[in-house]
Amino acid sequence: MDAVSETTAKRRKGATAEELATRQRDISVSEFFAKNRHLLGFDNPRKALLTAVKEAVDNSLDACEEASIVPEIAVIIEDLQPERPASAKSSRYRLTVIDNGPGIVRKQVENIFGRLLYGSKFHRLKMSRGQQGIGISAAGMYGLITTGRPMVIHTKPKAGGPAHHIELAMNTKTNRAEVTTDDEVKDFPPARLAGLSSGTKALSAEGGFLSTEAFRTGTSVSIELEGRYQRGRGSVDEFLELTAIANPHARITFVPPSRESSEDDEGSILAGAEASAATRATATTETGGVVIYPRGVHELPPETREIQPHPKGIELGILLQMLKDYEATEKGSLFKFLQERFCRVSSATAAQMCKAAGATSRTRAGDIEAPQAEKLFQFFQEVRLPPPPTDCLAPIGVRQLLAGLLKGVRAEFYAASSRSAEVYRGRPFQIEAAIAFGGDLPADDPARVIRFANRVPLLFQQSACSSFKAVLETGWKNYNLQQPRGSLPAGPIVIMLHMASVWVPFTSESKEAIADYDEIRKEMKLALMECGRKLGTYLNKRAKMRREGERRDVFERYIGEIAKAVSAITGEDAKRLYDALHAQAKRKTAVADQQLDEDGRVVRGQEDPDDDGVIIVPEAMTGGPVDEAMSGPQSEAPGRRPATRAPGERPARAKPAASSPPAKALPRAKHASPKAASPKRASKPASKPSGKPAPAAPPKVPPPRPAPRRTFPDGPTLF
């Protein structure tokens, strides 16, 4: 045996432990992630561009909200190789994201932009978009690796003061920044950007782009990187559209690059890119190619409070570490430690806990031995405690969910529901769901699921995401939708899910999918079921309305003949008989009238959409497969159905006004102003602007705004 292993060792000429030791050394996080950049979402040029935008925009929104500033954000992508051949798979871009946030004090700039795992959000329990301290420095690192160019930062922390202009590159070996330029300038926001294109010039001339009033403080981050700009699914455009839906309080301006990469093989992995057209945010304006996502509401989301961890949400090791930390800084008692470092621990509970750990209220935290800590930990699991406070969360809210979807998706029915806060691993979270149904949405495709975590759209890894699984596991058939086994429901439907939490459990550092905790998935399903029930009710009601309409049709067809025949026999006035019969027919089929009043709207019941979380846009109603399925053989049908109406077509109405064009032809306000959300009933627009943007001949001045046809909350009908 020995002989054998000896010979083997000789033949292989293996390294000794000492030799190995010479090669064993620190790996810097930056080196690690530079090698594994796909973990951070920089796997291909198109996604890399999107990820960089996302990291910068997330930070900007976080910073603004923390500083209680209503966010104003500009995203500018400059194509630095506009002359490249059409076959080029990628190009070099300069991405600049500017916000009107609080700015960054000079001494933090290197740490924030030049170091991975440095940030203000990791250690606390409070809802924010960023949480890891990786995001923006990773984007800068990717830029550096692909172009060799440093990040350029302009930041102005004081309204009256100067802006810092800093250029820095990360040293991946040391995970530290190397500053190449560092001066103070007056130029903020950088004036150069306003002159980029005819569009930006026109906009800034009206004060709508990077005005010094709107950006009294703030930060501008520019990164040069290798990327690829192409619209569609998983694009910068989609990200910004969805961000606008989930953040109606932000105004976002987007200056896209002059040129879009043509589709090629690489594009095909993003199959269905154009499908997102149906859900394009329509409440945008465009000036010379500049896209504006206007502000929908002027209030910031409710301010969130940082909370201490909940006893039921920590692990034993963490408890030990917390005890050590407390001893190091406070040198206080276990009794005080429990109350100060945890939430929901009252003095009475703390006393109970001390007892459980075999300690008194005066025992020092530092004196707790491991076995005692374990007892304490055990007690944490058993004791009854209130769930963590939920003011650390800022859910979007039913009203704003509806507002966001309404402006983003052309549908006929919208429903939203916001669950109350729940807890996973001691961390509070809250699930919200919304659906849009019918209208212009493709009728036969599988549902589109749009996912958000802390108001950030999640564009990749759908099938790994808890929200996606929740959608699959929900029984949509109960709500009159089709759903092939184990699949998404099919039909004209968009399903939106939002998770708000102090710590969203992502499956990876690139923050693309929510990990599948039972507690989370359960809440998601409950939220979806609430929306589903509303949809089911609506669909039933709609089918009933149609059936009643058909019934009336049948009756109306015959009563003319009957009036004539009776009059011929009795000599009475046929008109009088007809009117009486007609009145009866109307009464008999009153349900069909629910959409036939003044504006063709059903307005009744609650005025407050928050109560019910439903919006109906009757003009958008179209016949769908659902209707046919529902008014199938089991529905009453007259003996002989006339061929005068196609199935699913709307029942003839009593009033001539009802012969409005079919819903599909209806235009939507392309230029709904932020005020479109104001509670004012809109009149129908006289002009019908085309539903599609026409970037070919951009008008200098935004075209006149037609009166918004879909207003909120009063305009659309509620039930």
Place this chain on the structure above:
Amino acid sequence: MAKKTTHSIAERDARTQHKIVELAKDISKMTLSGREPQLSIPTRTKSNTLWNRKKGILEMGDGTADRPLFDLKTAKQFMQTMLHASTIKDLIEARKTSSLRGVFYKAKHTVAGTKENTFDTQDESDPILEDLEVALGALREELHVFAENRGSMVGNITIVDKGDEIDCRRMGSGGYALPSIVEPDVIQFKKCEAKFILHVEKGTVWNRFNEDRFWEKHNCILTHGAGQPPRGCRRLLQRLNQELGLPIICVLDSDPWGHYIYSVIKQGSISLAFESTRLAIPEAKFLGIRAKDFRQCGLDDAVKIDLTENDIKRAREIAAYPWFEGHKGWQKEIQAMLTNGFKMEVESLITKDISYVTEVYVPERLKAKDWLD
């Protein structure tokens, strides 16, 4: 006499007219007072048909069905009923009569503002007229409606039809075509020597008997009803039976359909149960074809026609009719057919000889009084 008839006809028309106006007035009253208009129509269904054991006929019960206007199932029928009521009122007013088909065409048009017809086929129209008959309590002739002639008669009888004397021995090969209305004011029996009536199912069989001058040899009347005999044929047979005391002997196919025709002649039908007293002939007899004939007459295998599943079902239904249920002869007959597993038409006797049926089969059976009743 003629004058009196005209007078009574005018009276009768006025009565019918009045009934129609009342019906329409009811509807208009309901309409104008805000009640939902509905017609009430005696039901012509099995459940509303009663078997009068004593009289041996089917009678209509007093069940009625509502026909509301504001119900998808009945809306169209409601309209159709009113259209026909109006048509009939016009007919009576104009002192004209019309065929069933004529009434159908008169009322058929597209519903104003649609492509839908008030009536699509005559099959839709005829039952509505029958509904009106029962709803108004007026017979078809009182509504000035008649059906097409169907069925023929020859034999030792002379009748008067609308004043024309008709000697039924001199009707050539076609026979006297049976009109749909044969009431005493239209047809009177002038002179009859015949001793019975031989009623056969179809024209083809009737032709055989007529060509062989069966009625002459056996001193009878020969009729057929072109399958299921229409009201005119049945009414005439009943009058001959009741007024002249002539027995009715039927020669029908040996299959459920033949048995059913016999049943209708004998006790009336469900859909016309309201007319049974005028139509049913309880003492009608069934001479053949019998299930036993295949053996007894030594017929060829080629004449067998397999019973279908539907036939078997129908046969069982017929066996369960209350008037057949306790009838040993009929139970045996139907059972024998089912056991055979095949049916036979009267024409199958031709395989023996072209005139076997007229010269051997029927005379032998008559002589032996071998029939079911």
